[in-house]
Amino acid sequence: MIKIRVDIEEKLKILLEETLEYKFIEKEELEEEIFLIDISRENLLEKIKDSAKKNIPVIVLLGKENIREMRKLLKLEYIEDCVLRQDIFELEEAIEKILQNKKNYKEFYLNDTYQRGIVEISEVIYITYCRVSRKTEIHLFTDKIFTVKSSFSEVEEKIIKIKDFYKLDRGTIINISLIRSLDYKEERIIFKDETYIYTSKAKLKELEEKRLLSFGKIIL
Incomplete structure (x- = not known):
């Protein structure tokens, strides 16, 4: 099963586990495919850069009030996508797009x-x-x-x-x-x-x- 590391609220993690067919983990593992983090978390940029160093794609969850912050994050090129917290289906599309792009073409x-x-x-x-x-x-x-x-x-x-x-x-x-x-x-x-x-x-x-x-x- 695809492993996605998360740094989000527990309620949202439970909702994602009930809705999407991925394994959501909170601690770093070698097999993790994506890092999902909420824009409100502490040391946000530091965590994003750390994942970028390990070539782990990052998706940031945010609210409608965070549009300005989203633009700044996207300019950094450290993240793959930004998705509204409540839009589970858009999140699934973002995840699938990343997984598709990660196919090991040689x-x-x-x-x-x-x-x-x-x-x-x-x-x-x-x-x-x-x-x-x-x-x-x-x-x-x-x-x-x-x-x-x-x-x-x-x-x-x-x-x-x-x-x-x-x-x-x-x-x-x-x-x-x-x-x-x-x-x-x-x-x-x-x-x-x-x-x-x-x-x-x-x-x-x-x-x-x-x-x-x-x-x-x-x-x-």
Whole structure:
């Protein structure tokens, strides 16, 4: 059974257990799939960030009076969704959407007019929109560029929930698992195959903070 860790009022927990077919737990477990927390709980942001470090999707429950706070939370990109406390069916939809996105896909099937290709997700360094050709380009670890028919927004919608991909700007998505270093002096991201893309210092800082690149590593 799908395990969802909760930090909510006991009455609501009982209601969810009676209504939805998931196992709601209060203590951390290795198999937990989602963290559900009420916006009124203490140390809210700290708990959300802690789950984000562990790649556990977060849903925040709130009231209609919390719309302003909801907007601030969504901008942080640490949470997957915000749902009204009383809307059990919307909550179920949010949970199912997260579970669907967490399917362990390992390969892309790349589709273009003149070629087809199967590549592992780990081979994709970054994805860009080319303004000249007006097509989406998939940059691979093999130094090959694969152009696909899908628009950039279509590609983004399909892959952005894969934990290793991060939208750097309006036309660039990068694979953070293939980053070797962030070069603040030259304002660029250097990947493990020594290719690089230029960006701004602000974007580098944003990437470092939002995706917690140092988590789980020895900091020297």
